[in-house]
Amino acid sequence: MEELMFITSNSHKYEEFSHAIGKTEIMGKHYKMKYIEVQADTIDLVAMASATQIASYMSKPFVIEDSGISIDVLSGFPGPYSSFVFQTIGNQGILDLMRDKERRSASFRSVFILFDGIEFHKFTGESQGVLETTQKGDMGFGYDPIFVPYCRDGTLCDKTYAQLPIELKNELSHRGKSLEKLIEYLSKE
Numbered sequence: 154m155e156e157l158m159f160i161t162s163n164s165h166k167y168e169e170f171s172h173a174i175g176k177t178e179i180m181g182k183h184y185k186m187k188y189i190e191v192q193a194d195t196i197d198l199v200a201m202a203s204a205t206q207i208a209s210y211m212s213k214p215f216v217i218e219d220s221g222i223s224i225d226v227l228s229g230f231p232g233p234y235s236s237f238v239f240q241t242i243g244n245q246g247i248l249d250l251m252r253d254k255e256r257r258s259a260s261f262r263s264v265f266i267l268f269d270g271i272e273f274h275k276f277t278g279e280s281q282g283v284l285e286t287t288q289k290g291d292m293g294f295g296y297d298p299i300f301v302p303y304c305r306d307g308t309l310c311d312k313t314y315a316q317l318p319i320e321l322k323n324e325l326s327h328r329g330k331s332l333e334k335l336i337e338y339l340s341k342e
């Protein structure tokens with residue numbers, strides 16, 4: 154199988170991708186590039202618009218991923234604006250917005266788009282969890298220190314994503330789930 158290019162400026166995302174495909178025959182390649190993201194109301198639309206734009210000048214197969222966190226009590230904020238919000242107010246800003254909020258449920262969504270040279274294919278994953286009241290852990294990236302996921306048995310984990318090594322985060326995470334579907338699809342090809 155040809156190398157599969159993952160176009161992302163985010164090395165952590167690539168590392169998670171790399172771990173997930175590690176046990177398969179898929180060969181990955183990191184194409185580190187920040188492309189201009191179209192702003193849209195959903196993560197799915199942002200992902201598809203970005204892939205379409207890149208495919209207009211890239212004829213080789215590639216994948217891109219768009220992801221974000223949605224906080225229920227804030228009506229889904231920051232959702233597709235997750236990157237901008239992280240760069241501006243960051244985790245402490247989110248914790249400040251959530252101060253005194255009893256309802257702390259949130260979810261991550263990951264959307265991978267595969268361009269196979271002809272067509273686009275979409276693979277999605279979600280993970281539910283709750284927001285911590287303080288930042289915990291130093292692994293991972295972005296909102297990982299404030300997000301406590303649910304474990305496979307349906308109980309709340311006792312750790313944030315930032316306290317889990319990549320293998321464990323991948324078992325539970327939105328990206329782990331979308332990657333599972335991508336890998337299943339590619340393995341059948």
Ligand code: ITT
Pocket residue numbers: 160161162163166186187188190218219220221222235236239261293294295296297314326328
């Ligand atoms: P790309 O070059 O792939 O676009 P990016 O980091 O800008 O890299 P996104 O546009 O998909 O990625 O932005 C998603 C933001 O949501 C990201 O910057 C993080 O702040 C946050 N995020 C997404 N997945 C996350 C995860 O697994 N853990 C923590 N934060 C995450």
